[in-house]
Amino acid sequence: MAESPEARKLVYLVTGGCGFLGEHVVRMLLQREPQLLELRVFDLHLGPWLEELKTGPVQVTAIQGDVTQAHEVAAAVAGAHVVVHTAGLVDVFGRASPETIYEVNVQGTKNVIEACVQTGTRFLVYTSSMEVVGPNIKGHPFYRGNEDTPYEAVHSHPYPRSKAQAEQLVLDANGREVRGGLPLVTCALRPTGIYGEGHQIMRDFYHQGLRLGGRLFRAIPASVEHGRVYVGNVAWMHVLAARELEQRAALMGGQVYFCYDDSPYKSYEDFNMEFLGPCGLRLVESRLLVPYWLLVLLAALNALLQWLLRPLFLYAPLLNPYTLAVASTTFTVSTDKAQRHFGYVPLFSWEDSRTRTIRWVQAVEGSAR
Ligand SMILES: NC(=O)C1=CN([C@@H]2O[C@H](COP(=O)(O)OP(=O)(O)OC[C@H]3O[C@@H](n4cnc5c(N)ncnc54)[C@H](O)[C@@H]3O)[C@@H](O)[C@H]2O)C=CC1
Numbered sequence: 001m002a003e004s005p006e007a008r009k010l011v012y013l014v015t016g017g018c019g020f021l022g023e024h025v026v027r028m029l030l031q032r033e034p035q036l037l038e039l040r041v042f043d044l045h046l047g048p049w050l051e052e053l054k055t056g057p058v059q060v061t062a063i064q065g066d067v068t069q070a071h072e073v074a075a076a077v078a079g080a081h082v083v084v085h086t087a088g089l090v091d092v093f094g095r096a097s098p099e100t101i102y103e104v105n106v107q108g109t110k111n112v113i114e115a116c117v118q119t120g121t122r123f124l125v126y127t128s129s130m131e132v133v134g135p136n137i138k139g140h141p142f143y144r145g146n147e148d149t150p151y152e153a154v155h156s157h158p159y160p161r162s163k164a165q166a167e168q169l170v171l172d173a174n175g176r177e178v179r180g181g182l183p184l185v186t187c188a189l190r191p192t193g194i195y196g197e198g199h200q201i202m203r204d205f206y207h208q209g210l211r212l213g214g215r216l217f218r219a220i221p222a223s224v225e226h227g228r229v230y231v232g233n234v235a236w237m238h239v240l241a242a243r244e245l246e247q248r249a250a251l252m253g254g255q256v257y258f259c260y261d262d263s264p265y266k267s268y269e270d271f272n273m274e275f276l277g278p279c280g281l282r283l284v285e286s287r288l289l290v291p292y293w294l295l296v297l298l299a300a301l302n303a304l305l306q307w308l309l310r311p312l313f314l315y316a317p318l319l320n321p322y323t324l325a326v327a328s329t330t331f332t333v334s335t336d337k338a339q340r341h342f343g344y345v346p347l348f349s350w351e352d353s354r355t356r357t358i359r360w361v362q363a364v365e366g367s368a369r
């Protein structure tokens, strides 16, 4: 590890640096990137917690900005060595319009790429998603697949479609000449469902369970497996990929990597219970009460209500035809590509990840009282 101040020479930019994943990437870079001189945190909404980071050895520059505005992105990118582009509109609940999702996820990514090219930034790590692969609308399982597993990716929903388009832009940009004449080196990281401190959906399930008297009702068969990955390990993978892109440009440039760790393969609900169980919730087996056809009907009804109520207010429940399809289709990854290409080994064991997440849910509980 380089310790001397002279060893600090790199400028990093993290877009979406105040989001769930972005905050973990920012904190991980500060803890684990000894070459960091300046860390620029770019986000539409800046978090107050950034203030406390400004007292350390690294200059933390908070930039309130919008990735859809090319000039704002170019100003933030200018002079940065590495861009970690995590900003995105994560919406599978119909909160935002398809146009807005496209604008942020696709146009925003185009703006980041063009800013790198114009200003001479050579290294770009893009946060993609497992959703660029699937699950597809046909409900085909993706069981312990890797980056080379054939799968019919068919996107009907604006979010996965936008992530797939943006990922392709990033991969196609690998090798483009940037200002100064050197080639741009890019790669895309594809997390499966991320969990950990700050996970909004986990918080929602927890509060829902409290409202239901400490119970959650199983809706999806326990046999449907979901890939999940701890946010600290996803952040660590971004830090390592960013660090190694220069040395391993020929190997890593234009590549995709699933984000993985030792989290167990389980159904979405059973996995959540690993954290919510120790916080006092229990999962009630209700297969006889809620048959699948009824869930399909409820999901369709929710979609209809969302459409009917849109002129009055935003009705965006967790259950809709898309989330039901994702939740009821097996999608798990099994790969070691990130280890082979850039030496990634999870920083947090499953036990650590679990304990940290439980502590966070307990703190949410404490603050809700
Ligand atoms: N949460 C998950 O399970 C997964 C997330 N991802 C990807 O990881 C990335 C981060 O996701 P999360 O942290 O979960 O979401 P998040 O919503 O917590 O964070 C996204 C951040 O991007 C910022 N942002 C949104 N629009 C922006 C704009 N126009 N300009 C500047 N900043 C903007 C938001 O303010 C937010 O801070 C996204 O690209 C998402 O597609 C990928 C796989 C799984």
Ligand SMILES: C[C@@H](CO)CCC[C@@H](C)[C@H]1CC[C@H]2[C@@H]3[C@H](O)CC4=CC(=O)CC[C@]4(C)[C@H]3CC[C@]12C
Pocket: 090, 092, 128, 129, 130, 131, 192, 193, 194, 201, 219, 220, 268, 269, 318, 319, 322, 323, 324, 326, 327
């Ligand atoms: C049917 C309900 C009964 O309890 C459960 C509904 C759960 C859903 C809201 C989630 C199930 C799977 C989640 C998605 C998955 O983890 C993959 C994702 C990757 C991303 O890039 C963004 C988030 C998400 C689409 C994630 C969203 C929430 C679920 C659909």
